[in-house]
Amino acid sequence: MADLKKQIIEALNLKHLKPEDIGDDQPLFVEGLGLDSIDALELIVLLQQKYKVKLANPQDGPTVFKSVKTMAEFIRANQPA
Amino acid sequence: MLTNLPDTLKSRVHVAGIGVISAIGVSVNQTLQAFQHSRSGIGPINFLNTAHQHSLPVGEVKFSNDQLEKKLGVKPHLTRTALLGIHAAREAVAHARVNISNWRSGLISATTVGGMDKTENFFSEFLQDEQHGNLHDVINHECGKSTMLIADDLGINGFLSTINTACSSSVNAIMLGARLITQGMLDVVVAGGTDALTRFTLNGFNSLMILDSEPCRPFDATRNGLNLGEGAGFVVLVSDRVREQEAFDSLALVSGFANTNDAFHQTASSPDGRGPYSAMEQALKTSGLTTSDIDYINLHGTGTLNNDLSEGTAVKRLFGENLPALSSTKAFTGHTLGASGGIEAVFSVMSLMQQCVWPNLRFAEAMPELGIVPQKTVEHASVRNVMSNSFGFGGNCSSIIFSKA
Amino acid sequence: MVSVEIVLQLFFRKRSTMAIYIKGMGTISPQQSWGDETLLSQIMESNGDKLTCYEPEYEQWIDPKNLRRMSRIIKLGVTAGLMALKEADVTNPDGIITGTGYGCLDDTGIFLTKMVLNEEHALNPTPFIQSTHNTIGGQLALLLQCQHYNQTYTQGALSFENSLLDAVLQLQENPTKKLLIGGADEITEASHAIQKRFGFFKKELNSNLELFNAPDGTINGEGASFTVLSGAAGTHDKASIEAVQLFYKPSYAVLQNGIADALTQCGINPSEVDFVLSGKSGDERSDSMLKKAIAEMFASSSLGYFKHLCGEYPTASSFALWLAARILHEHHIPDAVIIHDTGRPVKNVLVLNQYFGTYYSLMLLQSCRATL
Numbered sequence: 064m065a066d067l068k069k070q071i072i073e074a075l076n077l078k079h080l081k082p083e084d085i086g087d088d089q090p091l092f093v094e095g096l097g098l099d100s101i102d103a104l105e106l107i108v109l110l111q112q113k114y115k116v117k118l119a120n121p122q123d124g125p126t127v128f129k130s131v132k133t134m135a136e137f138i139r140a141n142q143p144a
Numbered sequence: 145m146l147t148n149l150p151d152t153l154k155s156r157v158h159v160a161g162i163g164v165i166s167a168i169g170v171s172v173n174q175t176l177q178a179f180q181h182s183r184s185g186i187g188p189i190n191f192l193n194t195a196h197q198h199s200l201p202v203g204e205v206k207f208s209n210d211q212l213e214k215k216l217g218v219k220p221h222l223t224r225t226a227l228l229g230i231h232a233a234r235e236a237v238a239h240a241r242v243n244i245s246n247w248r249s250g251l252i253s254a255t256t257v258g259g260m261d262k263t264e265n266f267f268s269e270f271l272q273d274e275q276h277g278n279l280h281d282v283i284n285h286e287c288g289k290s291t292m293l294i295a296d297d298l299g300i301n302g303f304l305s306t307i308n309t310a311c312s313s314s315v316n317a318i319m320l321g322a323r324l325i326t327q328g329m330l331d332v333v334v335a336g337g338t339d340a341l342t343r344f345t346l347n348g349f350n351s352l353m354i355l356d357s358e359p360c361r362p363f364d365a366t367r368n369g370l371n372l373g374e375g376a377g378f379v380v381l382v383s384d385r386v387r388e389q390e391a392f393d394s395l396a397l398v399s400g401f402a403n404t405n406d407a408f409h410q411t412a413s414s415p416d417g418r419g420p421y422s423a424m425e426q427a428l429k430t431s432g433l434t435t436s437d438i439d440y441i442n443l444h445g446t447g448t449l450n451n452d453l454s455e456g457t458a459v460k461r462l463f464g465e466n467l468p469a470l471s472s473t474k475a476f477t478g479h480t481l482g483a484s485g486g487i488e489a490v491f492s493v494m495s496l497m498q499q500c501v502w503p504n505l506r507f508a509e510a511m512p513e514l515g516i517v518p519q520k521t522v523e524h525a526s527v528r529n530v531m532s533n534s535f536g537f538g539g540n541c542s543s544i545i546f547s548k549a
Numbered sequence: 550m551v552s553v554e555i556v557l558q559l560f561f562r563k564r565s566t567m568a569i570y571i572k573g574m575g576t577i578s579p580q581q582s583w584g585d586e587t588l589l590s591q592i593m594e595s596n597g598d599k600l601t602c603y604e605p606e607y608e609q610w611i612d613p614k615n616l617r618r619m620s621r622i623i624k625l626g627v628t629a630g631l632m633a634l635k636e637a638d639v640t641n642p643d644g645i646i647t648g649t650g651y652g653c654l655d656d657t658g659i660f661l662t663k664m665v666l667n668e669e670h671a672l673n674p675t676p677f678i679q680s681t682h683n684t685i686g687g688q689l690a691l692l693l694q695c696q697h698y699n700q701t702y703t704q705g706a707l708s709f710e711n712s713l714l715d716a717v718l719q720l721q722e723n724p725t726k727k728l729l730i731g732g733a734d735e736i737t738e739a740s741h742a743i744q745k746r747f748g749f750f751k752k753e754l755n756s757n758l759e760l761f762n763a764p765d766g767t768i769n770g771e772g773a774s775f776t777v778l779s780g781a782a783g784t785h786d787k788a789s790i791e792a793v794q795l796f797y798k799p800s801y802a803v804l805q806n807g808i809a810d811a812l813t814q815c816g817i818n819p820s821e822v823d824f825v826l827s828g829k830s831g832d833e834r835s836d837s838m839l840k841k842a843i844a845e846m847f848a849s850s851s852l853g854y855f856k857h858l859c860g861e862y863p864t865a866s867s868f869a870l871w872l873a874a875r876i877l878h879e880h881h882i883p884d885a886v887i888i889h890d891t892g893r894p895v896k897n898v899l900v901l902n903q904y905f906g907t908y909y910s911l912m913l914l915q916s917c918r919a920t921l
Contacts, residue, residue: 148722164891166806183561193667193668195670196669197575206907253870256681256682263661264661264664267661267662267665268665270739270742270743271662271665271666274746275744275746279743279746279747282743283747286650286651286652286703286705287652287682287703287704288650288703288705288708289705289706291704295797301797301798301799303795303797304704304707304795304797305702305704305707305711306702306703306704307700307701307702307703308681308682308683308702308703309650309682309683309699309700309701310681310683316700320715323718324718327721327722328717329718343664343669344657344660344661344664344677345828347660347664347669347672347677348660348672348674348677348678348680349678350672351622351672351673351674352674352677352678364892403698403699403700404691404696404697404698404699405687405695405696405697405698405699406696407690407691407693407694407695407696408691409691410678410684410687410688411678418696419696420698452718536683537678537681537683537687538681538683538684538686538687538688538690538699538701539687539690539691539699540683540686540687
C-alpha cells in the first residue's frame with residue numbers, strides 16, 4: 064500500500080504530502096484528504112495505467128476510492144492475472 | 145472618457161438576421177425542417193479521424209472540409225472552425241439585408257477550440273521532430289484567428305473580439321454586441337460563435353467520463369451524459385437607427401441578459417444551481433420581465449447527470465410550479481461547446497419567428513428529484529419571450545432573453 | 550467601406566470629469582515587477598530569443614491544495630490578480646475580466662501529447678480542464694468566491710484591450726464598481742519552437758537590451774499583469790486611464806487619424822503628450838508604421854520602449870499599462886525605458902502598441918497627482 068500511496072500522491076500532485084501522511088483507512092474524499100470529482104477521475108486513470116484495472120462506472124468511485132485500503136482491495140480483486 | 149447615455153437615448157437591440165450550421169442542417173430553413181420532423185443529427189462519426197469513431201455518437205455537420213471549402217469558395221486549408229463560422233455568419237448577414245459597410249460595424253465571435261482541428265494533426269508529427277509538421281496547420285491555431293478569418297470574409301474591420309468562456313462563450317459574445325449597440329458605440333454587430341469537432345475535445349470530454357455512448361437524453365431520469373456536436377450560429381444585431389433607416393421588421397429584440405459565475409467547482413455545477421439561478425434571475429431583471437412572461441426556455445441541457453439536475457433545480461427555484469415550455473435542443477445537435485450559445489440563440493429567435501416551441505427529443509421519464517417534463521413535441525404556441533441558457537466550465541453562467549419585436 | 554476612425558471616434562465622448570482609476574496592480578514579468586522594489590531599479594538581462602518570468606513564491610499567495618492543479622500560466626495569472634486586489638484593498642471585485650492571446654498552452658500541449666502517445670486511450674482529465682482559456686478567470690472566481698460577471702477575451706493582441714474596453718462599458722453604467730482586469734500569456738517549449746520556425750525572433754541576440762540594434766525579428770516574452778479599476782476616484786489611485794483605442798489592420802491614415810481623434814476627444818493636442826511608451830518590437834517590418842506615426846505626431850514628446858524588458862506577446866500591452874501607471878505614480882521614467890528624454894515633467898503617458906503590424910492599440914494615462 065505504500066507504493067499505492069506514492070502513486071496517488073504523484074497522480075494527484077499532492078506535493079505537500081508524504082506516503083506516511085495518508086492513513087490506510089483515512090477517507091480520501093469529502094473529509095480526510097478532501098479530494099474531489101476530478102481526483103476520482105485521475106484515480107480511475109491511475110488504476111488503468113498502473114494496474115490494468117478498469118472502473119467503467121464513475122458512480123462506483125465513492126465506494127472504491129473510499130480509502131487507500133478499499134482501493135488496494137479493489138485492485139487485488141480485479142487485477143488481471 | 146466615461147459618459148453614460150440616459151435611458152431615453154439608449155437604443156434597443158434588434159435581431160436583423162440569423163445564420164446557423166449544425167448536425168441538423170446547413171441553414172435556418174434546413175434546421176426548421178429538422179425541428180418540424182423531430183429529426184436528430186446525432187449519429188456515428190463520419191469525418192473526424194479518431195480511435196473512438198465507432199464508439200461515440202456525435203452531432204457532426206454533414207459536410208467535409210473539402211465540401212465546405214468548395215461551397216464557400218474560400219482558399220484551402222482554413223480550419224473547420226473558421227469554415228463553419230464563415231458559413232453561418234454569411235447566412236446571417238445575407239438574411240439581415242443590411243449593408244454592413246454603411247454602418248459602424250463589428251464582429252464578436254466565440255470559440256473554444258479555435259484551429260485545434262488542424263493543430264492536432266500538426267502535433268503528432270511535431271512530437272517526433274520539432275522541425276516536422278506543416279506550419280500551415282498551426283498558423284490559425286489561436287481562437288482569435290478564427291474571428292479574423294470570418295471578419296476578413298465579411299469585410300468587417302471596425303471592431304473585432306473573440307470570447308472564450310467555455311460553453312457560455314457565444315451567448316457572451318451576443319451580450320457584448322448588445323451592450324455596444326445600447327451604449328451607442330456600434331450600429332451593427334455580427335455576434336455568435338463557432339466550434340468544430342476535434343480529437344482534443346472528444347478525448348477531453350471522454351476523460352471526464354461524461355460522454356454518452358448512446359444518443360443523449362437531456363433532462364431524462366436515465367440520462368447518461370452528453371454527445372459532442374459542432375457548428376456555428378450567428379445573429380446580426382442592429383440599433384434602432386439602422387432598423388429605421390433600412391426599414392425592415394426586426395426578427396426579435398434582445399431584451400435581457402446576465403453573466404454570472406457559479407464559483408463552486410472548476411467543471412461541476414453547484415447542486416443548488418446557484419450560478420444558473422442568478423444568471424436567469426438577473427437576465428429577467430435586466431429585461432423588466434417576470435417569470436410568467438417567459439413562454440419558452442431553451443435549456444443548456446447537456447444530458448449530463450450534473451448539469452441537468454443543477455439547471456433543473458435552478459429553473460424550478462426561479463419559476464416555481466408555473467414552468468414555461470422548456471427543452472434542450474442538444475438532443476438534436478449535440479453539445480456544440482463554444483458555439484452552443486450562438487446556435488441556440490438562433491433557435492430561440494426561430495421560436496419567436498415561427499411561434500413554435502422545439503421538442504426535447506428522446507425524453508421518457510422525468511428526473512425523480514424534480515419532476516420536470518420538458519416539451520416532447522413541436523408545438524405552435526404563443527411565444528412572446530424566450531430565455532436561452534448556456535453554462536460552462538470555470539463556473540461561467542450566462543442567460544439571455546429574446547422577445548417578440 | 551466605413552473607415553475605422555469613424556467607428557473608434559464614438560468610443561469616446563467629450564471629455565468629462567470622470568476617468569477610470571487604477572486602484573491596484575499586480576505584475577509578474579521577466580523583470581522584477583512585484584514586491585516593493587523601486588521601479589526597474591535592477592534590470593533582468595538575458596541572452597537568447599526569449600524572456601521568461603521572474604516568479605514569486607506562489608505558496609505565499611495560493612493554498613497548496615489549490616495550487617496543485619495549476620499550470621504555470623494559471624499561477625501567473627491568479628497570483629497577479631491577487632496582488633492587484635491586495636494593493637487595491639479589495640476582497641471581492643464586482644467582475645473579473647481576463648485577456649489571453651494564447652490561452653493555456655502548457656496543459657494544451659500536455660493533453661495533446663498524451664493523446665498522441667496513448668493513442669487516445671486512458672487520458673488524464675486534469676490538463677484538459679485546465680487548458681480552457683477561461684481557467685484563470687474561473688480559478689480567481691473560485692478562490693474569491695466571486696459570483697459576479699466573469700469574462701475571458703482572446704482576440705490576439707487586442708485581448709487585454711478588449712478586457713479594458715469591457716470594463717469601460719461597465720464603469721460607464723456604474724462608476725462605483727471595482728473590476729479586476731488583466732492580461733496573461735506564457736511561453737512553452739513547444740510554442741517557442743513553433744514560433745521560431747515562423748521566423749518571428751532575432752537569429753542572434755546577445756542581450757534583450759540590444760533588441761533594437763538590429764531590424765530583423767523580435768524577442769519572445771510572457772507575463773501576467775492585472776489591475777483593479779473603478780470609475781470613482783480615490784486617494785491612493787496609481788493613475789487614471791483617459792482613452793483606449795483598438796485597431797485591426799489599419800492603414801496609416803486610419804491609424805494616424807484614430808490617434809489624433811482619441812486625443813482630441815480627451816481635449817489634448819499631440820504636442821501635449823509628455824511621454825510616449827512605444828510597443829516597438831525590434832522587428833522593423835512590424836514596427837515601421839508605428840515608428841512613422843510617433844515621429845510625425847510626437848516629435849516633441851519623450852519616448853520610451855518596453856518590449857526589450859518583457860518581450861513580445863499578445864498581452865504585452867498589459868505590462869505597458871502597469872509600467873505607464875508606475876511611471877506616472879512615481880513621476881520618474883526608469884533609465885532602462887527612456888530612449889529620448891525631453892526633460893518635460895511626465896503628467897501623462899501615451900501607450901502606443903503594435904503586434905506584428907496587425908493589431909494596434911492606444912492607451913492614454915494621466916497622473917492622478919495632476920488633478921489633486
